[in-house]
Amino acid sequence: MDYLERAIAPKFNEIKPFSLVEAKTTRLSNNVPLHLINAGDQPVVKIEILIKAGKWFESQDGTSFFTTKMLREGVSEKNSNEISVFLDQFGAFLELNPSADYCNISLYVLTKYLRDVLPLLSQIIFEPTFPEKELVVLKNIKKQSLKLDNEKNNIVGAKLFRKALFGGNHPYGKELKPEDIDLIDQKDLVKLHRKRFFKDVEIIVSGKVDGNDLKLLEEHFGSFNIKTEEESYIQFEPLSDDREVCIEKDGSLQSTIRIGKLLFKKNHPDYIKVLVVNEILGGYFGSRLMRNIREDKGYTYGIHSSIVSLRNEGYFVIGTDVKKDFTQATIDEIHKEINILRNELIGQEELDTVKNYMLGSFLSNVTTPFSLADKFKSIHFHGLTYDFYKDYFQTIKALSAMEILELSRKYLDIDSMTEVVVGGK
Incomplete structure (x- = not known):
């Protein structure tokens, strides 16, 4: 009977040459880039919509965060609860992730239900209503979250470190404060949405899809008037001599x-x-x-x-x-x-x-x-x-x-x- 000698580390196996499944890029009829990674055996697909609408592009602190998070709170025919119920019946999962650079909207769904949920996804991104009642609730939740975060040393430390590197007014260094949240209203979200959500949009599709699924994406995302523009970058504040x-x-x-x-x-x-x-x-x-x-x-x-x-x-x-x-x-x-x-x-x-x-x-x-x-x-x-x-x-x-x-x-x-x-x- 052979025994495993645990006192001796196993030998390294040499890493052999490999190849990745690469994204194939096409464009919708409105010139929006569509990056397709057709891979996997499971009939599941992830649709990612990436929009340059983060902190780099906001004129008022916090508007990119709230604009992104409020997308799922209402469209013309559905309120937030109805949106959730609709997605749940198809086992679909929606993520809304704002960052300094991008607004990232991700939808996970079985491929067979893509036809059912894409119309709603398109409405969520391009036709949100930003209901005021839900905005008040979200603002209160965020202020409470900030209060709790500011009691945690690790979160405070991360914020202070980025501020020390980039400066307090830089998109990578600025910190959202409760008083910033109080200044935000529905009009600010509508303004940012109109200004940024119809510019510099890209779509990444990964999973098991076919030509019919791509036609659905063209049908629901190819008709919007999407533009591109040159970015303007913010200069750094000088770092303090005190490190x-x-x-x-x-x-x-x-x-x-x-x-x-x-x-x-x-x-x-x-x-x-x-x-x-x-x-x-x-x-x-x-x-x-x-x-x-x-x-x-x-x-x-x-x-x-x-x-x-x-x-x-x-x-x-x-x-x-x-x-x-x-x-x-x-x-x-x-x-x-x-x-x-x-x-x-x-x-x-x-x-x-x-x-x-x-x-x-x-x-x-x-x-x-x-x-x-x-x-x-x-x-x-x-x-x-x-x-x-x-x-x-x-x-x-x-x-x-x-x-x-x-x-x-x-x-x-x-x-x-x-x-x-x-x-x-």
Whole structure:
């Protein structure tokens, strides 16, 4: 009888060449781009409508959030309850996700019911009524949510960190306040909707679909007059010379820590290489920060670093929550691990482990049509092609220990980083 020797790690299996199911792009008769990912065995489809109507495009704080969230609260023939009942009878699920860059409307439904729900989806996006009663309710809910969020160190820390990086008036740095919500009324939502929801619209369809389904999309989305326009970008406020922000909270038992810096977007030539540097430092469960600060010191349940790629900017951030007494010690250990990465060559075994983990994770995340759609969005909205993923594998495989050292010295200078603590030291 063969036994599994658990004291010996299994051997790495070499990642073999792969090919992704790529999006095929056509245009509706009104010139709206339609990106199709026809994949999967299950008769399910996801329709995503992406509109440039986020914080970048609002003249009054909060209007993009409320305009997006209010879409499902009423159309000419149905109120919010009737919309919900109608979608439920077909097992359809509607998501409304506002962000700084986009308004994202996603509908999940069985392919056979696409004909039934597309007319309503079209009305929700292009013909909402924004009923005042529901707006009052949503505003009150959001204000209560903000109040609760502002009592949570991790949420306050994330807000303060983005504000420190981008400035309080920048779309990526501004924070919605209760007084902003009080100023919003129905007319503001109607105005933003008319101004932005008929411009720069794109549709992504993923799942099992055929030509008849595409005809339905043309029928219900191809008749609207959709325009495109050049974007205008907001300039950054200068960063403060003070790179440390500490909010003392006497009753807090824990502190939130955020350390990081502005970096670059996904189209930067060093982006993929720096992803590997990040993974080594704090990007996965076996990272150096996790081994030191969680496993060895026991200061936290988890610590993570990441490269955040927004449409117009990117940044690097380390985040964790620790017992208040361990705050400074944790910061010291973070600095220590960064300095080791900047001054000592990584061992080949550790580097191979990280490389295999990253490549294996990538392949495990492209097994469904919806994940393939996410991979398409990840490149398309950064002006990249599928060559990015070929470069991803080749670059990671070829990256050397010396390059890791050089990249760490170039981009992980502690003196250039912003440090935010909420709770206290």
